[in-house]
Every structure is written in C-alpha cells, then in structure tokens.
Amino acid sequence: MIKKWWHTSVIYQIYPKSFKAGRPDTSIGDLKGVIQKLDYIKRLGADVIWLCPVYQSPQIDNGYDISDYYSISPEYGTMEDFEQLIEACKNRGIRLIMDLVVNHTSDQHHWFQQALQAKDNPFRDYYIWRDPIKGGVPNELQSNFGGAAWKWHAETDQYYLHFYSDAQPDLNWSNQKLRHDIYDMMNFWIDKGVSGFRMDVIDLIGKDPDHQIKENGPMLHPYLQEMYEHTFGSHDLLTVGETWGATPENAPLYSDPERQELSMVFQFEHLQLDKIPGKQRWDVQPLVLTELKRVLNTWQTALHSNGWNSLFWNNHDLPRIVSRWGNDQEFRVESAKMLATLLHGMQGTPYIYQGEEIGMTNAAYASLADYKDIETQNIYRERIKKGFSHEQTMAAIRLKARDNARTPMQWNRDRHAGFSDATPWMKLNENHEDINVEQALHDPDSIFYHYQALIALRKKHDVLVYGSFRLILEQHEQVFAYERHFQGKTLVVVCNFYEQPVSIVFPGAEKRIILSSNYKDSSVELEDVYLRPYEAIMYLEKRGESGNED
Ligand code: TEU
Numbered sequence: 001m002i003k004k005w006w007h008t009s010v011i012y013q014i015y016p017k018s019f020k021a022g023r024p025d026t027s028i029g030d031l032k033g034v035i036q037k038l039d040y041i042k043r044l045g046a047d048v049i050w051l052c053p054v055y056q057s058p059q060i061d062n063g064y065d066i067s068d069y070y071s072i073s074p075e076y077g078t079m080e081d082f083e084q085l086i087e088a089c090k091n092r093g094i095r096l097i098m099d100l101v102v103n104h105t106s107d108q109h110h111w112f113q114q115a116l117q118a119k120d121n122p123f124r125d126y127y128i129w130r131d132p133i134k135g136g137v138p139n140e141l142q143s144n145f146g147g148a149a150w151k152w153h154a155e156t157d158q159y160y161l162h163f164y165s166d167a168q169p170d171l172n173w174s175n176q177k178l179r180h181d182i183y184d185m186m187n188f189w190i191d192k193g194v195s196g197f198r199m200d201v202i203d204l205i206g207k208d209p210d211h212q213i214k215e216n217g218p219m220l221h222p223y224l225q226e227m228y229e230h231t232f233g234s235h236d237l238l239t240v241g242e243t244w245g246a247t248p249e250n251a252p253l254y255s256d257p258e259r260q261e262l263s264m265v266f267q268f269e270h271l272q273l274d275k276i277p278g279k280q281r282w283d284v285q286p287l288v289l290t291e292l293k294r295v296l297n298t299w300q301t302a303l304h305s306n307g308w309n310s311l312f313w314n315n316h317d318l319p320r321i322v323s324r325w326g327n328d329q330e331f332r333v334e335s336a337k338m339l340a341t342l343l344h345g346m347q348g349t350p351y352i353y354q355g356e357e358i359g360m361t362n363a364a365y366a367s368l369a370d371y372k373d374i375e376t377q378n379i380y381r382e383r384i385k386k387g388f389s390h391e392q393t394m395a396a397i398r399l400k401a402r403d404n405a406r407t408p409m410q411w412n413r414d415r416h417a418g419f420s421d422a423t424p425w426m427k428l429n430e431n432h433e434d435i436n437v438e439q440a441l442h443d444p445d446s447i448f449y450h451y452q453a454l455i456a457l458r459k460k461h462d463v464l465v466y467g468s469f470r471l472i473l474e475q476h477e478q479v480f481a482y483e484r485h486f487q488g489k490t491l492v493v494v495c496n497f498y499e500q501p502v503s504i505v506f507p508g509a510e511k512r513i514i515l516s517s518n519y520k521d522s523s524v525e526l527e528d529v530y531l532r533p534y535e536a537i538m539y540l541e542k543r544g545e546s547g548n549e550d
Pocket of ligand 1: 244316318
C-alpha cells in the first residue's frame with residue numbers, strides 16, 4: 001500500500017455555528033471562534049479539521065444550502081478571517097478540509113435565480129426540471145427531509161427536483177458546463193490552501209430521477225474521476241465522500257487508489273443498525289451487538305487492501321454516541337472511553353466530532369420548539385400526518401434528531417457555557433455545568449485525556465494504522481474484541497459493551513502490555529479476563545515468530 005499522510009491522521013469535525021462565538025455579543029459560532037480554539041484541538045492531538053460549510057448561505061439547513069461558493073457567510077466572518085484561519089492552522093501543523101456541497105445549491109444561488117426566469121435561460125439546465133404528469137408530480141421520488149422531492153414552479157409550468165428541502169434544488173450533473181463551474185470553484189479553494197474536501201451526499205450526483213435512482217447512479221464514478229482529473233488529482237489532498245449508499249462491495253470503487261477517485265468514504269451501515277430495516281431512522285429498534293460486530297468486521301476486512309475506511313460514531317447529523325450506545329448517566333465516562341477505544345483501535349482514519357472528546361450527550365429537549373433543525377420540523381409534521389402520536393414522535397426525535405449533536409459546545413461552567421456572550425442561537429444542554437472542556441482539562445482521568453492518549457498511540461504504533469483486522473469472540477453477545485496484526489506485532493482490543501461485568505478467557509497471558517484502558521487497575525495478567533461495566537482494554541501481545549504477519 002502506498003503510504004498517505006491521511007493514513008495516520010485524526011480528524012476533528014467542527015460545526016462552526018455551535019463551536020465558539022469569537023466576536024463579542026454574537027449568539028452563533030464563527031471563524032474567529034475556531035481560531036481561538038485551535039490550541040485546544042492541537043492539545044487533543046488531532047491534525048486535520050473538517051470545517052462544516054461556512055459559505056454564504058441563507059442558513060435554511062445551517063449552511064448546506066449555499067448561495068455563493070466563493071464567499072464566507074457574514075455570520076461566520078469574512079474571507080480575511082478564513083485566510084487567517086488557514087494561516088493559524090498551518091502554524092500549528094493542522095490541515096483544514098472544507099465541506100463541499102455540490103449535489104444542490106440554495107434556491108438563492110444566482111444560478112437558480114436565473115433558472116427560474118425562463119425555460120430557455122442558460123442556467124435552466126443547471127437544475128433538474130420536469131413537466132407535470134397527469135397534472136401532478138413527475139414520479140414518486142421523496143425528499144430526505146419528508147414529502148415529495150418535486151416542487152411546482154407555476155411561472156414556468158414545471159417541477160424542479162430537491163432531495164432535501166425545497167430551498168435546496170438539486171444540481172444537474174449531466175450538464176458539462178455546471179460540472180466545470182464546480183471544478184473551477186474547487187480549485188479556488190485548493191489555491192487558498194485547503195487540504196481537501198468532505199463531499200456532502202456525493203453518491204447522489206449521478207442520479208437518474210426518471211428511473212427514480214438516487215444513490216450510486218450510472219454516471220457517479222465517471223463524474224468523480226473527471227473531478228479528480230480537473231481538481232485534486234494533481235495535489236496531495238484528502239477527499240472523503242459522504243455516502244449513505246455505500247456498501248462493502250461498492251466502497252472500493254470510490255477509494256481504491258488505482259481508480260483515482262476519493263481517499264475514503266463515510267459509510268453508515270453500522271449507524272443504521274438501531275432502526276427497523278426498511279423503515280425510517282425514527283423507527284427505532286435496540287442494537288444487537290453481534291450485528292455491529294458483523295458489520296464493522298465486514299468493512300474492516302473488505303477495505304484492508306483495496307481502499308480505506310473512515311472511522312466515526314458521530315457527526316452533526318447523528319445523535320451523540322454516548323447517549324445512543326453508551327450510558328450517558330452513571331457510566332458516562334467509562335462508556336464514552338470504551339466507545340472511543342473500540343473505534344480508534346480499528347483500521348482507518350478516525351473522526352472526532354466536536355464535544356465527543358468530552359462526552360457531550362444528547363439534548364433530549366422536552367419541547368418541539370427547542371429543535372431548530374428543518375429536518376426535525378418537517379418530519380414531525382409528516383409523522384403526525386401518518387398517525388403517530390405527539391408523544392411517540394417526540395420520543396423518536398429525542399433519540400434521533402440531528403440537533404442532539406448541534407447544541408453549543410460546552411467550554412466551561414460560566415454563563416452560556418463560555419460559548420458566547422449573547423444568548424446562544426440554540427439552547428444549551430442542561431448538563432453544561434458538569435460536562436465542559438474546562439472540567440475535562442482539569443481532570444487527568446477525563447474522556448478528553450483518553451482520546452488524547454488514543455491519538456498519540458496511533459501516531460506511535462504502525463500496527464494501529466496498517467495492521468490487518470481479525471474479529472475474535474465473534475458470537476459473544478456482550479464483548480466486542482478484535483486483534484490487529486502487523487509485522488509480527490499483535491494488538492488486542494477488548495471491550496465490554498454493557499454495564500454487567502463479564503469474564504472471558506484469553507489464553508497465553510505471559511507477554512501482554514496494556515496500552516490503554518478506562519479503569520486505573522485493568523489487568524490482563526491472567527488468562528481469565530474480568531471486565532467491569534464498559535471496561536475497555538487495548539494491549540500489545542508479543543507472540544514472536546508464530547505471530548500472524550500480514
Ligand atoms: O446529510 C445527508 C443526509 O442524507 C442526512 O441529512 C440524513 O438525511 C439525515 O441526517 C440522517 O438520516 C448531508 C449533511 O451532512 C446534512 O447536514 C445536510 O442537511 C444534507 O446533506 C443536505 O445537504
């Protein structure tokens with residue numbers, strides 16, 4: 001495998017609106033705030049920042065609705081602030097990757113404003129328009145935010161396509177001129193010094209709306225190869241595609257280096273295991289641990305030699321992992337560290353979403369009015385229309401709403417948790433007095449220092465970066481354990497995924513060195529390993545010549 005800088009990197013994701021208000025008397029996070037907190041990220045040990053969209057936007061979907069790809073949204077600052085941020089990152093050895101949202105634009109983008117003018121406007125074909133069929137929508141395509149994916153435009157007697165809100169019209173990637181406008185824009189940011197892109201819903205760009213194909217359309221990979229050729233291919237950048245439709249079979253198509261497409265993709269198979277198959281994510285079922293093991297094992301094995309995994313539990317669209325599959329009450333610290341150990345022991349590039357490193361929890365607001373997200377507001381209406389009760393709907397929202405991850409970052413126990421001077425744009429999580437960065441930095445046993453140590457281990461041990469993966473205790477319903485093998489070294493990760501203690505037998509205990517654990521006195525000196533609630537241990541095992549070396 002050709003070594004790449006991003007093989008050893010750990011990425012910190014920033015959702016700028018909720019990260020840190022750097023200007024006095026503002027209520028939302030901004031670029032100055034990011035600059036102020038770079039030393040914090042450096043201290044954690046992450047060496048790349050993925051910055052969620054800061055482009056000009058009416059903020060219907062918090063910046064995933066872009067009205068000008070070439071300017072910074074005034075609520076986040078100015079282009080000078082952005083340039084300063086790049087510079088400040090460079091000074092600290094941190095790289096920055098931008099969010100690239102090119103499946104759709106805002107309806108306020110001048111391309112769309114032009115397209116609305118007339119059917120023969122040159123920009124009309126930058127979007128996807130269809131005539132009505134039998135006086136109604138062209139077909140049954142649904143928006144991911146609820147309702148039909150087609151919106152009627154009376155002035156020109158046609159529907160346009162939108163896979164997200166109707167303020168986010170889908171771009172027509174079959175238009176060559178549009179594609180090249182996008183490539184020019186990407187080169188503008190590359191020239192500014194960004195180190196790569198996180199590509200929003202990139203598996204949708206090859207869509208075939210007439211055959212109701214959304215993900216993995218026939219032209220997807222040709223477009224990505226063309227993009228590679230015209231933009232990042234001649235630079236040493238990191239590109240990660242957000243691909244809800246990725247499978248272990250098609251993921252190598254994106255990330256096999258020989259195909260010249262992307263560095264890696266985000267796959268979501270493991271994060272959909274607690275929804276009822278075939279239903280929406282609001283239809284929740286309990287996670288079965290053996291299923292999680294099966295899915296992660298498949299991905300680890302499938303991409304070991306012809307692709308690359310991204311490793312993540314969290315992002316700005318997902319509930320907080322400690323509330324989801326850990327225990328955000330009595331064992332918050334232990335379970336957050338266990339989940340971190342489990343993930344950071346695997347092969348791939350780990351992503352940490354802001355606040356994860358201090359164990360921030362779901363917001364679980366009582367009232368619908370506290371949820372700002374357009375998806376939540378739309379889905380609430382849709383679920384009520386479908387016959388779900390208010391309480392059922394709110395229960396699902398408390399578990400799964402994207403706003404769970406979007407509450408303002410908890411910096412300290414001061415007013416507004418040190419996030420801003422003015423009242424934050426979104427309600428703080430009530431627990432900010434106990435859970436905050438200041439507390440975490442003072443406590444040597446905090447979740448923060450556990451993450452810091454895991455990141456440092458990745459930089460030190462090649463087996464963590466390049467080792468092959470082997471699941472052990474495959475059928476065990478409570479313990480997630482695996483080995484990594486590289487050049488005669490064996491690394492073992494053993495995690496009790498639940499609160500009940502459990503004993504397991506691991507033969508050959510003579511030569512074990514613990515690298516990380518979430519209890520002070522963890523022991524693997526005996527073949528019988530006893531694991532307390534959420535106990536997680538990572539150790540090196542010297543097996544000498546007999547070691548599996550691949
Ligand atoms: O998300 C893609 C996406 O499909 C999710 O929004 C998904 O629908 C939901 O979160 C979980 O089922 C990306 C961005 O990450 C998201 O923030 C944007 O809203 C969306 O694209 C549109 O740009």
